[in-house]
Structure formats: structure tokens, C-alpha cells
Amino acid sequence: MAYSSLNKRVVFIKFRMIQTENLTYQYKKRGAILSFPNIALEKGKNLLILGESGIGKTTLLHLLAGLLKPVTGNVFIDNTDLNALKSNKLDKFRGKNIGLVFQKKHAIVSLNVFNNLKARLLFSNALVHNKKIEIVLKQLGLSELKKNKISELSEGQLQRLGIALSVIHNPKVLLADEPTSSLDDKNCKIVIKLLKNQAKQTNANLIVITHDHRIKSFFQNSITL
């Protein structure tokens, strides 16, 4: 076959890191059925998901993380169908590939800042590199506080530690639930920039779910539930 005709037949299929199809969820039998638009996100792309209170934002985030099983539909992360994984494999997959940023902080109070990050790496079966921890602490402005107890951190410092804990194992996907809703304008901007920078540095996909319209301008892609 001549090169020119071979060339014409080359098809570029864009690889989707995150893909959902026909997702629905129902908390109670006879309860309302929550249904969600399809998501298709190429590697490294970010997405903002907006929606009013009670519309199902946290539910969608939990479906994307495999914390809830959909009534119908599928979630594919890096070509893996989360529905097809048994619970221990799903836990391992989530631990390795997904970073969750919750509004409530998930640090272990009996450990200092540095050891919290070490524990997070151990939990996700990642290699513990002290240097890597130092780098993330520096990126998030927490180096000076590495030996501090969790109780000694301010709200803003705790939030940055929450981000550090979500990104330390280089997840492929970073899911953030209302990361800015309780913040003033200045800190809202800082947190979104930190999340975007962290995602960019590790070539991860960032999905932020929120009702906070202030952050719309930081995202090229957004959907409203």
C-alpha cells in the first residue's frame, strides 16, 4: 500500500481518561432518581461541574470515585470500568489513581504534617520518598510546618494539607468537592490555582464540583447539572 493512502487511513482516536455513560443513582426505593449528563475528558483536561444545592453534585463525585455504585450506567477511569471491580480491587484502584479533596479535612490527628503524607503514600502502596514529600510541602507552602501537629494548623493550612494529601501519590484523577465554598475571594483564588497547578504538574485530570460560580473563569470546560 502506498504511503499516501496508508496515511489517509490513520485515525486519531482521542483517549478519554474519564468517561461516564447514562449514570443514574437512587438513594431509596421509590426515592427520586438522580440522572447525570455524560462526561468525556481527555488526559490532562480539567472540568468544572456546577449545580445548585441538592441537585446531586456530591452524589456524582462519589459515583466518579467509585464510592457509590450507579443504578444504571458506567464510569470508566483510564479505561477501567469501576462497576466491574470487586470491592477490594476498587479500593486499591481508588487508592492508586484517584485523589479526593473534601471540604472536611482527612488528616490523622495523632501524626504530624510530614507523617500524614508518609501514611498517605503507604496507604496507596506508593513508594515513600521523603524528597517527594518535601517537594509537595514546599509547593503548598507547608515546609515550615512539617513537624507541626494537625491541631496546630489554621483552617487555610489544613486546607492546603488536604490538597497535599490528595496529590502526594500522583493520582491520575483529582476530584474536589466544594473546595472553595467556605473561603473568601482571596483564598478561593489561591486554592483553585493550587489545585490546577498540582493537576498540571502531574498531568492529572482535575474535576471540581461546586455551587461557587466565582471559579467559573478558571475553567475552560464546565457543565451545569
Ligand SMILES: Nc1ncnc2c1ncn2[C@@H]1O[C@H](COP(=O)(O)OP(=O)(O)OP(=O)(O)O)[C@@H](O)[C@H]1O
Ligand atoms: N444518604 C442519603 N440518603 C437519602 N437521600 C440522600 C442521601 N444523600 C443525599 N441524598 C439526597 O440526594 C439528593 C442529592 O444530594 P447531593 O448531596 O448529591 O447534592 P448536592 O448537590 O451535593 O448538594 P449540596 O450542594 O447541598 O451539598 C438530595 O436531594 C439529597 O437530599
